[in-house]
Amino acid sequence: MTIRLEYLIPLPLLDQQRGESEVWETSRLNFEPGLSYLVEAASGRGKTSLLSIIYGLRKDYRGKVFIDESDISTLGEKEWSVLRKTRLSFIFQGLELFDELTAMENIRLKNSITRHKSEKEIQEMAGRLDIDDFLQRKTGILSFGQQQRVAIIRAMCQPFDYLLADECFSHMDHKNGKLAYDLISEECKAQDAGLILSSLNSSEEITSSKKLIL
Amino acid sequence: MKGLYSILWSDNSRAHLLGAFLGTLAGLVLLLSGIQFYTDIKLVLSDNQDLLDPEYIVVNKKINIGQTLGFSGSGFSPEEITALRQQPFADKLAPFISNAFPIQAFTESDKVPNFSTELFFEAIPDEYIDIKSDEWQWDPEEGIIPIIIPQDFLNLYNFGFAQSQGLPQIPKGVVSVLNFRIRLNGSSGNYQDLPGRIVGFSNRIHSILVPQDFLTWANDTYGYFEKVDPSRVILVSKDPTDPAIIKYIEDNGYDTIREKLKGSRLNIILKFIISFLVLIAGIIILLAFLVFFLSLQLMISRSSQKIKRLHKLGFHYREISRPYIFLLLILMIAVTSIALLITGLFTRQMAAMAEQWNMAISSSLHGIIFGTALALITLISLSNVIAILISTKKLCK
Numbered sequence: 001m002t003i004r005l006e007y008l009i010p011l012p013l014l015d016q017q018r019g020e021s022e023v024w025e026t027s028r029l030n031f032e033p034g035l036s037y038l039v040e041a042a043s044g045r046g047k048t049s050l051l052s053i054i055y056g057l058r059k060d061y062r063g064k065v066f067i068d069e070s071d072i073s074t075l076g077e078k079e080w081s082v083l084r085k086t087r088l089s090f091i092f093q094g095l096e097l098f099d100e101l102t103a104m105e106n107i108r109l110k111n112s113i114t115r116h117k118s119e120k121e122i123q124e125m126a127g128r129l130d131i132d133d134f135l136q137r138k139t140g141i142l143s144f145g146q147q148q149r150v151a152i153i154r155a156m157c158q159p160f161d162y163l164l165a166d167e168c169f170s171h172m173d174h175k176n177g178k179l180a181y182d183l184i185s186e187e188c189k190a191q192d193a194g195l196i197l198s199s200l201n202s203s204e205e206i207t208s209s210k211k212l213i214l
Numbered sequence: 215m216k217g218l219y220s221i222l223w224s225d226n227s228r229a230h231l232l233g234a235f236l237g238t239l240a241g242l243v244l245l246l247s248g249i250q251f252y253t254d255i256k257l258v259l260s261d262n263q264d265l266l267d268p269e270y271i272v273v274n275k276k277i278n279i280g281q282t283l284g285f286s287g288s289g290f291s292p293e294e295i296t297a298l299r300q301q302p303f304a305d306k307l308a309p310f311i312s313n314a315f316p317i318q319a320f321t322e323s324d325k326v327p328n329f330s331t332e333l334f335f336e337a338i339p340d341e342y343i344d345i346k347s348d349e350w351q352w353d354p355e356e357g358i359i360p361i362i363i364p365q366d367f368l369n370l371y372n373f374g375f376a377q378s379q380g381l382p383q384i385p386k387g388v389v390s391v392l393n394f395r396i397r398l399n400g401s402s403g404n405y406q407d408l409p410g411r412i413v414g415f416s417n418r419i420h421s422i423l424v425p426q427d428f429l430t431w432a433n434d435t436y437g438y439f440e441k442v443d444p445s446r447v448i449l450v451s452k453d454p455t456d457p458a459i460i461k462y463i464e465d466n467g468y469d470t471i472r473e474k475l476k477g478s479r480l481n482i483i484l485k486f487i488i489s490f491l492v493l494i495a496g497i498i499i500l501l502a503f504l505v506f507f508l509s510l511q512l513m514i515s516r517s518s519q520k521i522k523r524l525h526k527l528g529f530h531y532r533e534i535s536r537p538y539i540f541l542l543l544i545l546m547i548a549v550t551s552i553a554l555l556i557t558g559l560f561t562r563q564m565a566a567m568a569e570q571w572n573m574a575i576s577s578s579l580h581g582i583i584f585g586t587a588l589a590l591i592t593l594i595s596l597s598n599v600i601a602i603l604i605s606t607k608k609l610c611k
Contacts, residue, residue: 057526077531077610084528096523098221109217110527158528 001068001087001161001194003031003054008063010049022212023050025063029212033161036188036195038206041214047198048093050214051164054196055090056080085114089160091168095151099140103131103150106139107157114158125153129179145171152180156187162194163187170200181206218524222537225516227509234505235549241498242553242590243560246583248491250561253582254575255484256455268305269454269475270342270418273298274446276469289443294466298447303456309444310421311337311429314437316399319410323393333396335361336421337429342448345414352428358409359396362423365415386415401438419448457482503594506545507601510538514605521609531603531610538602542595550591557583 009024023029023039024046031037041047052058053065056072065072067083075083084090097106104122111117117125126132129149134142139150148171155163165184169177188195197206275288290298290309299307313335320330340350343362350360372383384392389412396410416423451459460475460482462468514521524534558579565577 055526077607081525081528081530084526090526092526096526098217098520098523100224101217101221105217105220109221112217113529113533154527 001033002066003162003194003196004066004069005029006064006066008050008053008061008065010046010053010058011060011062013046013049014062016044021045021214023214031162031194031196034188034192034194036185036209037197038209038211039196039198039214040201040211041198042200045214047214048166051090051166051196051198054162055088055164056083086159087161089155089158089163091148091151091155091163091165093166093168093170095144095147097139097147097151097154099138101139102136103139103142103146104135106150107135107154110154111157116159117157122153122157125156125183128183129153130176143171145173145176148172149176149180152184156183160191160193162196165195165197167198167200218529218533219537219540221520221524222513222517222534223541225520226513226541230505230509230512231545234502234509235545237498237502237505238549238594239553239556241495241502242549242587243556245492245495245499245590246553246557246579246587247560248488248495249586250557250580250583251564251575252484252488253580256481258573258575268450268452270344270448270450271454271459271470271475272419272446272448273463273468273470276467289445290447291443295444295447298449298462301458301462303451303453303459303462304449305452306341306450308338308342308448310446310448311426311433311444312442313429314433314439314441315401318397318399319394320397321392321394334422335424335429335432336446337424337426338419338448339426342419342450343423344416344418347413349411349413350425352425352431354431358411359424359428360413361410362414362416362419363412364420364422365417366420368415398432398436400436404436406436421446455481457485499590499594503597506542506594507598510542510598510602511605514538514602514609518609521606525610531606534610535602535606538606539599542598542602546591546595550587554579554584554587 005023005026006028007025008029013024039047039050049058049061053061054067054072056075059073067088098109101109103126107122111122123132123135126135126149129152131146131149131153134146139147142150148168152165152168155165163184168184169180172180184195187193195209197209199206275290277288295307295309298304317333317335318330319333321328343350345362347360350362352360368384368386368389375381376383392412394410395407397405397407399405454475457479460479463470463475521534525531561579562577565575568575
């Protein structure tokens with residue numbers, strides 16, 4: 001999957017003082033298939049906006065976004081739904097977990113419409129991220145760092161050509177962040193998928209990515 | 215997909231749904247029972263009237279003082295007859311023909327006391343007459359006039375007049391062999407005497423009937439009265455319980471023997487009661503539908519954040535609406551089954567009671583009950599499903 005931005009700028013950023021950006025309002029920016037990108041910026045520079053626009057959640061922008069040569073503003077509800085089940089996965093900054101469900105139920109919820117991972121594979125991933133003990137607990141009572149790991153595993157439960165990860169290690173210590181990053185990278189490699197990661201600052205655990213300054 | 219169902223169902227309002235459920239149940243039972251009994255009673259009514267034997271109804275105009283004083287006629291104009299003929303309940307129809315000249319009947323025998331009386335004749339086509347007799351035909355060669363008189367006439371004479379006057383009672387058979395003569399009077403004093411014979415007693419038609427071809431011939435030969443519209447019309451209706459008959463007769467100021475139309479009148483009362491019942495049932499069902507509709511919509515709007523989140527995760531709005539539709543269908547199927555069960559039990563109870571009054575009504579539900587229940591539930595379900603799809607789609611924009 002190739003994602004191409006042309007002169008993209010979110011409307012709320014229009015009135016802001018902007019420095020040099022490698023993303024906003026560039027005539028053409030391609031996210032090539034299978035590559036990984038790190039989008040780095042301070043708060044308020046539009047990291048979440050960028051990922052939300054690509055994922056089709058926000059439509060308040062100027063410019064154009066293409067996924068494999070089709071303008072995403074022309075995609076219908078049905079097409080987005082298919083894209084989000086089979087080609088684009090998103091780890092939300094706000095996680096979007098259901099507090100009243102257990103961690104496992106949250107993961108299964110996504111897996112139920114994709115049937116991508118087996119129960120065993122889910123258990124394995126949880127084991128790698130060290131949250132297998134919490135899987136049967138209600139998500140609402142887990143720490144934010146634990147919830148982030150649940151959201152990561154959930155995002156793995158679907159086929160994708162690109163993974164959008166929005167500050168997904170922010171509440172993890174270095175060790176857990178590394179474990180999570182490795183899991184993500186492996187999954188991306190296995191699926192031959194690209195990755196766009198947003199982060200406040202370049203963390204040590206993130207390697208081999210092309211950096212983009214917002 | 216247990217997760218999806220538990221997420222979306224957790225925002226339901228049990229009290230609302232229960233209320234809607236009970237309301238729909240009550241309305242449905244009322245409606246279905248109403249239709250069941252209406253169907254039953256209609257069957258009972260038409261049984262009594264004997265469906266195979268259509269009713270012959272003689273219709274005349276009500277006599278008012280204007281007619282008595284000669285201001286207005288009491289006959290049916292050709293337009294009125296045409297209008298009556300076009301009514302769906304009138305399968306066949308014929309106006310009465312009257313004599314247009316004076317008639318007298320008298321005896322010439324020494325065996326019976328002499329008598330002489332002015333008389334009238336009427337005629338209708340043979341197919342409307344309940345007496346089938348070989349003698350019922352006019353043969354100009356033979357010249358005997360066959361006559362049918364009402365059974366009531368003979369009864370009046372035998373049980374009223376004869377007894378009080380000390381005269382002999384006459385059995386039917388003897389009346390038939392009585393010889394008397396009929397005098398047909400022309401306008402210029404010319405006349406013809408012909409023998410008359412009573413060939414039958416009608417229970418259906420209260421008139422003195424002669425064959426139509428005789429009266430036509432006699433009117434052509436002797437008739438000189440000014441032509442008047444027929445004052446009576448006989449019509450045949452396959453379904454005498456049809457309320458339209460009595461309504462039409464009343465609306466047009468006509469009159470008939472009410473007894474024959476009691477089925478029709480009963481039917482009107484019944485229809486009124488049942489309509490009232492159906493109206494109330496309809497209102498209840500409408501309200502119940504509204505509560506259903508509102509409960510589901512409330513559930514959806516309470517879950518709007520969750521729905522948006524599910525949409526973000528890649529759920530299509532159709533997938534999201536499934537738990538609501540499933541819930542709706544479960545409730546609908548349950549409410550229909552329970553309503554049919556209650557109506558069925560109720561019907562059995564009523565049939566047992568009716569049996570004590572010697573009335574045979576069906577102890578099982580009519581096909582129409584299932585049809586109605588199905589149609590209604592489909593309608594409620596379908597409109598709700600559409601509403602669910604619309605509102606989830608809206609949230610997934």
